[in-house]
Amino acid sequence: xxxxxxxxxxxxxxxxxxxxxxxxxxxxxxxxxxxxxxxxxxxxxxxxxxxxxxxxxxxxxxxxxxxxxxxxxxxxxxxxxxxxxxxxxxxxxxxxxxxxxxxxxxxxxxxxxxxxxxxxxxxxxxxxxxxxxxxxxxxxxxxxxxxxxxxxxxxxxxxxxxxxxxxxxxxxxxxxxxxxxxxxxxxxxxxxxxx
Numbered sequence: 502x503x504x505x506x507x508x509x510x511x512x513x514x515x516x517x518x519x520x521x522x523x524x525x526x527x528x529x530x531x532x533x534x535x536x537x538x539x540x541x542x543x544x545x546x547x548x549x550x551x552x553x554x555x556x557x558x559x560x561x562x563x564x565x566x567x568x569x570x571x572x573x574x575x576x577x578x579x580x581x582x583x584x585x586x587x588x589x590x591x592x593x594x595x596x597x598x599x600x601x602x603x604x605x606x607x608x609x610x611x612x613x614x615x616x617x618x619x620x621x622x623x624x625x626x627x628x629x630x631x632x633x634x635x636x637x638x639x640x641x642x643x644x645x646x647x648x649x650x651x652x653x654x655x656x657x658x659x660x661x662x663x664x665x666x667x668x669x670x671x672x673x674x675x676x677x678x679x680x681x682x683x684x685x686x687x688x689x690x691x692x693x694x695x696x
Contacts, residue, residue: 503572519573522565530562532587539587553591555608556657563588564675567615589616592626600633600644601658602678607666614666614675625670 502521506514531551532539540551540559552558566585569576592609599605606629616622634642635652644660646653653659656678665678 556603559591560612602662
């Protein structure tokens with residue numbers, strides 16, 4: 502909705518997007534002040550679970566807030582900056598059930614790419630990848646996919662997404678994994694700021 506407001510010039514879309522993200526933050530984000538960690542709470546299984554991932558979790562909310570910071574000055578308060586910092590701390594997670602983007606370690610690499618682009622970290626921590634990848638016939642590296650059932654080559658759970666994520670390490674960006682043709686949406690992930 503926020504990007505749609507940029508493309509259309511409709512300020513009502515921006516207001517709606519801000520209301521939506523604020524409601525999401527108030528209702529679904531748990532902050533542990535002692536650990537300096539914020540995570541998305543999920544109740545779909547009848548009890549609270551904390552979700553750190555890019556898909557449906559803290560890493561995804563952190564990336565969304567990075568974009569809100571660029572476009573909506575109202576997200577530059579000290580409280581919002583502290584929340585973003587606490588959300589970003591999930592990239593220290595060493596427990597994940599796959600190497601994929603949406604619910605795996607690659608999503609945390611995307612978050613680290615974004616943090617490096619914004620000057621929030623100096624270097625990457627890629628050592629956890631060795632827990633999730635396998636070698637095949639000496640030279641091929643494969644991703645076991647979700648739950649390790651089978652090798653995966655797709656964007657969200659397998660090698661394709663992981664390769665795009667890792668290729669972003671050299672480009673200074675974090676969104677190479679997004680299936681968007683460059684230049685197709687001129688303002689998407691741009692540097693626009695409200696005045």
